[in-house]
Amino acid sequence: PPAGTIGLLFPRSANGKFLSCGEEVGNSSLIILDERSSLDIVTSALSGSETIAIQEARFIEMTETLFPNQKSVSFEQPAVIRGDTAQLCALRNSLIELVAYPESEPYPEHLSNVITATVTWLIESMGSRGPESIIANRKRIYIAKQVQEYIEEHYCETVTTEGLCLATGVSARSLQRCFREYFDLTITExxxxxxxxxxxxxxxxxxxxxxxxxxxxxxxxxxxxxxxxxxxxxxxxxxxxxxxxxxxxxxxxxxx
Incomplete structure (x- = not known):
């Protein structure tokens, strides 16, 4: 998303299955990210999305107002938020209404309701994921990205598991598992x-x-x-x- 904004992305695919940054994501998900985020989506089917950018300051302000005891939220790594289909459909429709007339400013009440629904969904989802799982996912993303960068730079040379382990500092098993979970491909593939x-x-x-x-x-x-x-x-x-x-x-x- 543009600088100073939070991006809300509703991905969808024909078969309802794809990976986003190594996490299994379906059509009943919302992805939240900021300008620092790097997003990889892997799918074998036709796919698309609806996306909107909201001012980061406004988003943080509403988060602090609605959930004053909640620690600040960072989206340097994209957050995948899951909910029921009806909930997602209502929020997606609200976003589509917001961007239906890009030449005019959205009603403050309408915009506020959309952000409120998104923030509430986000905080509730975070409550169901312990800090250990969040840390583990960040580590998996970091390892997978290291392997990707190494391959992009050295693919013309001999690339071995031993060399990748030396470059990343992790074991062969962790290397292969993290990469497979993130990209849905083996390192060899x-x-x-x-x-x-x-x-x-x-x-x-x-x-x-x-x-x-x-x-x-x-x-x-x-x-x-x-x-x-x-x-x-x-x-x-x-x-x-x-x-x-x-x-x-x-x-x-x-x-x-």
Missing amino acids: YLKMVRLNAAHRDLVSTHPSESSVSRMALRHGFTHFGRFSVAYRARFGESPSKTLINRKGVMSRKSH
Whole structure:
């Protein structure tokens, strides 16, 4: 969300299942985040969302007024709030009414009611989650993000579990579990996906005379060309050589 605001996001997917920052989330959830938040949503189905940004100062003011004994809430890590379907539907409809006429200011009473409902839902949800579970989730996110960053920087090189353990300072079991829970992929699957995407980008952007499939595979960490071709076809629906031929045809047409 923009600086100085709190974002309220209602995600939805066709199958009602996806992961948000490693947590299982359904269509009966609200995600709250601020400008410092980094949000990853993983789903295998079509998805979308409704989102609104509220001034952070106003949100905090109402939180302190409604729940004076509640400790201050930080959204540096996105908070996933769950509720019943009817409750979510009512709040979502209220938000849609708020943004239906973007050229006009929302009624203060209407806006206040929406924030009140959101804050109440948030505090009640936090009460059902102990501090241990919140800390554990933050640690899981931190570890998963460390692994992701390492892979993004070193995917062209040899990436081993031992190397990842040295880079993150955690055990192999914790490493694999945290990553799988966060991204719904194994480290090996994610590494292969990153390498395939990078190879595809290069095959469609490099001049054919300057590249070959085998050279491209090696450049992006693949040492077995047959496996590379099979994985590439499964992901992009054509062989890497076909992509390169198509690129050559495009370059040829441009030269005429």
